[in-house]
Amino acid sequence: MENIQNTQNISICENGLYLDIEITESKDVRLLHFSPFPLKIQELGTEEARRRFRIVEIQTTGEDQDDHHGSKYTGTLPGNRLKYMSHNDLRNEQGRKLEIAMKDEGILVTVHYQFYNDIPVIRAWTEITNVSDSSVGLEYVSSFALTGIAKEGSNSWEAKSRLHVSDNTWHGEMKWRSNTLPELGLTRANDSSLKRLSYSTSGTWSSEGLVPMGCFENIERDTCLFWQIEHNGSWHWEISDVANHLYLQLSGPTENENHWWKSVAPGETFLSVPVAVGIVAGQFEQAIGELTRYRREIRRPNQDNEWLPVIFNDYMNCLFANPTTEKILPLVDAAAEAGCEYYCIDAGWYADGEWWDEVGLWLPSQVRFPGGLKEVTEYIRSKGMIPGLWLELEVMGVNCPLADKVSDEWFFMRHGKRVIDHGRYQLDYRNPEVLKHADEVIDRLILEYKVGYIKMDYNINAGIGTEVGADSFGDGLLQHNRAYLQWLDSVFGRYPDLVIENCASGGMRLDYALLSRHSIQSSSDQTDYRKYAPIVASAPTAITPEQCAVWSYPLRDCTEEEVIFNLVNCMLMRVHQSGHLAEISSERFALIREGLNYYKSIRQDIAGGLPFWPLGLPSYGDSWICLGLRCGQKAYLAVWRLESEQDTIKLPIHFLAGQDASVLCGYPQRQDCDWHWNPEGGALTVTLPSMNCARLFELQ
Incomplete structure (x- = not known):
């Protein structure tokens, strides 16, 4: 950067990442470069172009937006007025940490970049403190902003750019598509167009519609910029052009896209949603490899991801949420003989009959278990397996006896009414009584029934948020999202060896806010093993292999090839064995046992494998x-x-x-x-x- 005159510079080369920040004489702060290659000044363009390389974008209520922007988050104010104050370059346990502090009248803003030793990925977030005497309304805060993502190389950005995005739906998770930007409708119309490529999800399913990640490939320079938004609620990211350059901006919820607005009181600090961003000299496969290494680095240390025990779950193509003692005991015998190490009783154990809209008490059914649920969990332990139970602890059925006895403040509320989705209310984890209720359920299952595995399912989307104790619906949702993560942390603090599977109708919450805590993630509810194969093959893009639970569920009258296909589906990840093992033929059962034994011989390799x-x-x-x-x-x-x-x-x-x-x-x-x-x-x-x-x- 020696050819830029009259500036202060922050130039970093760390873990194969080159990061260059310009601080002008007027104290304007610009992120000029984030790349696996050193900066070439001529690629930046004019001073007017460099002025658009914003390090952060922040829009507050009552401010203009200093740009002909359309729906884009460019030219934000006070984001474009921020002035450099100081920076801190330090080391911590994770690696290098860079903090850049800026100010505008009434607010202090700090951009955080956390590096990770030997991994070309940073975690980024933005901190805003109100130092004025009046409240500040936040409408948009970028967690990471980078302009010039296609500046390297001689071709136009239309010719050299490809965008990789993963669509996500029930039974059809992690379907990647790759397009040029013109194919998506973004071309150079002027030096800055009004068109943007906008990707968002709103609600309590963080990966409904899209996985919160993406990858931008410069095919001329053979580089891949990749990212994930580490949040269990609403999020937004966009790519567009400004000053003849492409930019990428990542954020949590926004006002326009996600109904989020936050009033920051005097003295109060707001932290944006964290995001991870990396770049490699290489293609998509190399990018996912580095993201896999990063995901392992940020994950809660746990034995489950080292041992990779085999789990039997009696739901898929088996009991389908209709368990009884009579049905379970033969399955326990068969699962133990096959070599399973956990046995999880799936949904239905808490209700005499139909249960969907009655969930919430989480007390075992005496009709299903005449001798008590403890008889079954103790039998599972007697066979050398650890018992597990299905829960959906973030909801309460509309016909649950408890629902009419507690206040509305237990639940998400909008326009004075409880939010209902698919026969359930959404519990609000900011409420101390809700936390007490949830803790009592967890403690009872562990202490009374010696449960060591919980399948934590979540089968609704509670939408844009709640109005209770919030500045906006989205603010209520963000507070709840963070409160739920704190509750999870407290559970693992009390029970560090407890395994909690993250499930949301399969893969509707594939995010590393949750997956940095949970050791295992349901990949899909897909019931056809043949349709499961493309889901499985794509899964390591979004989940580390040792966290990715994949069903193996051969039918009673299956062929040998069906058994083999089912086992191959899960061999390179985590085995969720199911199916009527007690009623399958001896030849097919032998193939299952062979497969599980083979899996145990290779699972120590899977825990460190790169796809x-x-x-x-x-x-x-x-x-x-x-x-x-x-x-x-x-x-x-x-x-x-x-x-x-x-x-x-x-x-x-x-x-x-x-x-x-x-x-x-x-x-x-x-x-x-x-x-x-x-x-x-x-x-x-x-x-x-x-x-x-x-x-x-x-x-x-």
Whole structure:
């Protein structure tokens, strides 16, 4: 940056990241560069262009927006008036930490960048303190803002840019799409257009519609900028152009998109939602690898993600939320014989019959369990497994006996009425009585029934928020989101070995606010094992493999290939075994036992593996799908042949090119498929015997 005159500079090279901040004589603060390569001054353009490289954007009520912006968050005020005060460059346990303090009349703003040792990712957030004598209304606060994301290279940003976004829906999670910006409708109309690419989710399902992450690829310079928003509620991010440059801005909830508005009182401080941002010299696969390493770094230390125990859950293609002692005991015997280490009783254990809109007391049904629920949990323990139970502790059914006995302040309220979704009220975790109720349920299940696993489900979306004790609906939601995380922290503080699965109708809350705490995440409620394969193969983009629970649920009258396919689905992640194991044929049961034994022999590798995709990320309708994990000197490869007339596929394994690698079929261990390794081309050719079959290979 030596060619920029009359400025102060903050230039950092850390963990392969080059970060350059310009502070002008007038104390304007600009984030000029975030890249795996050193800054080239000529790529920035004119002083007028550099002025648009804002380090933060903040819009407050009653202020103008100093830009012809449309719906974009550019030219915000007081964001564009902030002046440099000081900065702090320090080290902590995670790595380097950079804090840049700025001020405008009445507010102090600090931008935080936390680096992580040896990982090209930062966590970023914004801190705003009101030092005036009157309240300040916040409408938008960026957690991370970067202009010039496509400045490197000679081609136009239309020609060299690709955006990767993951759509997310019930039974169809983590469906990635990749587009050029013109394909999405963004082209250079002027030096700054009014069009933006806007991505948001509102409500208590953080990944309904979209996973809160993305990736921007500069195909000319072969770089990938990637990010995730670490929040369990509403969020927003956008990409557009300003001063002939592209920008990226990430935030939590906003007023325009998410009904969030916050009044910051004199002396009060507001913290934005944290986000993670990284960039690599490489492609999407390398970006996900670094994001996987970062996710492991920020996660709560726990034995579950080291041991990867096998879980049996009696819901999917099995009891389907209709458990009884009579039905469970044979399944416990079969699960133990198969090699499972946890047995989770899924929904229905707390009600005599239909239960959907009556949940909330969480007391076991005496009709379902004539000898008591403890008889069943003790039987599970007697078979060498740890018992688990299903809960949905953030809601209360509209017909729950408790619902009419407690005040409205227990629940989300809008326009003076309780919020109802799908027969349930949303509990407000800011309320001390709600916390007391939740703690009593958790303590009772653990202390009385010796439960060591909880499947924490969440099957509603309570919408934009609550008006109780809040400046806006979205403010109430954000407060609740943070209160729920604090409650989770308190539970793990009391019971550090408790395993709590994060589930929201499968994968409707795939965010690393929750996943930095939970050790395991439901990937989907998909009931068809064949449709599950593309979900599984995409899952490591959003979840570390050792946190990703995948169902294996062969039917009673299944074929052998169905059993194998089900096991291969979950082999490189976390096994959620289900199905009527007590009624399946002995031959099929032997295949399940073989698969679980094999999984136990490789699971210590999975806990540190990094994903790769020889055929690229899957799409629905693909005839062949492949997912690999690189685990030190060894690699594992799951291969699925779906509706393909071709029985053979060539799989490029570039990192083994030139090596005389050994290959074996790890599961099933029988000679009914063929393979050939070509070291010169670095490719594995695989032949599978029929449509809708799968195999797992080892390479080293």
